[in-house]
Amino acid sequence: MNASTQLPATGAGPAGTEAVAPVLTGAPAPSAAEHGAGDAAPAAQPLRADCIADSAGGLTFDITAPQGTRPVWSAALVLRPRGDGDSAAHEELRLPLGPNGSGRLRAVLPSTVALPEGRWNVYADLGDGRDPQRLLPGDNDLRPLVDRRPLAGIGRLGVRIPYTTRSGSLALRSWLRGPHAEAADIVVDAGGTTVTGRLYGAVLGPGARAEARLRGGAAEADEVAPVVTVPLTGDGCEFTFTLPYVPLAERWEGGDARWDLWLRAAEGAEPVRIGRLLDDVPEKKAVFVHPALPVGCSAGQLRIGPYYTLDNDLTIRVTDDGPDSTGC
Known part of the structure; x- marks a missing residue:
């Protein structure tokens, strides 16, 4: 389906101040050629957008438009998913773009609009016939x-954080999760990693536990990847657990082993990925760095420690600490 989602106008108020429901309106705005603008249309001037966040998770975009710009009813801020494939080419979210009362153009992405998880490029469609x-x-x-x-x-x-791409353009990183296990304090020592956090959308019950799952540990489709479980302590939505390193070292078979961390709120509950989303850092991997400590064993020495993935999920990495390490 070649469709876009157009949101009704929200005015010039702060982001997330009113509930807005998406409405499907069909294909994106026509190109300049379809409008008959021809080759005589001058090149578009670069546009710059300021972003203002609110505590509910909404974003307001204020754009400085070229002098003399007269936005029309069809002007929109356009969000398109980054990546390849048909979905990236045919799905977009269009937000009404209009005057903000101070000579600029404004669009609002309210917290009430569910933006699918992923990375989104940001465009301006001024309704002047250009792409x-x-x-x-x-x-x-x-x-x-x-x-x-x-x-x-x-x-x-819902979490949305604006960031700058490698090419210097504006983009958004979006997460949409429920329930969600938010990691807060992380303490690392030679015995293991202790994680303190908060659970959203669920409460802890009997059988609550954390699980470390070996990534790619199932060689066949009907196999189950190795899992190391540890009990949780806490009450309601607050949790703490310590994942010891010895069980991970004992299962090391060479190379880099990655153990993704999950949480089960109660016996029989669906597992929830543990990550850190609630701040203003779009990519935690290079910002929140934790040590990988040496862990000795009979056959050598390993290094084990936590890190955040490119999706800001929490993972434990196990790797050798030198050419003589052969495993535990």
Whole structure:
């Protein structure tokens, strides 16, 4: 389906101040050629957008448009998923773009709009017959996202963080999870990793536990990947657990072994990936760095420690600590 989602106008208020329901409107705006603009149309001037976050997870985009720009009713801020394939080419979200009262153009992405998890390029369609153009990042005010603490009973957690791509354009990283296990404090010592966090969309019950699952550990489709489980301590939505390193070292078979961390709120509950989403850092991997400590064993020495993946999920890495290490 070649369709776009168009949101009704939200006015010039702050992001996330009113509930908005998506409405399907069909294909994206026509190109310049379809409007008959021809080759005489001048080149589009680069546009820059400032982003303002609110504590509910909404974003407001203020764009400085070229002098003399007269936005029409069809003007929109366009979000398109990054990546290859048909979905990236045919799915987009269109947000109404109109004057903000101070000579700029404004679009609002409310927290009530469910933006699918992934990375999104940001464009401006001024309704002048040109193809939507990529936006450059301006000033970001993301202070409300720092140490954001939604209500624990929230059914589905939405997180959006603007960032700059390698090419210098504006993009968004979006997460949409429910339930969600948010990692907070992480303490690393030679015996293991201790994680303290908060569970959203569920509460702890009998049989609650953390699970470390070996990534790629199932060689065949009908096999189950190795799992190391540890009990949780905590009450309600707050949790703490310590994952010892010895069981991971004993299962090491060479190379880099990655153990992804999950949480089960109760016996029989579906597992929830543990990650860190509630701040203003779009990619934690290079920012929140934890040590990989040496762990000795009869056949050599390993290094084991936690890290955040490119999706900001928490994982434990096990690797050898030298050419003489052959495993435990």
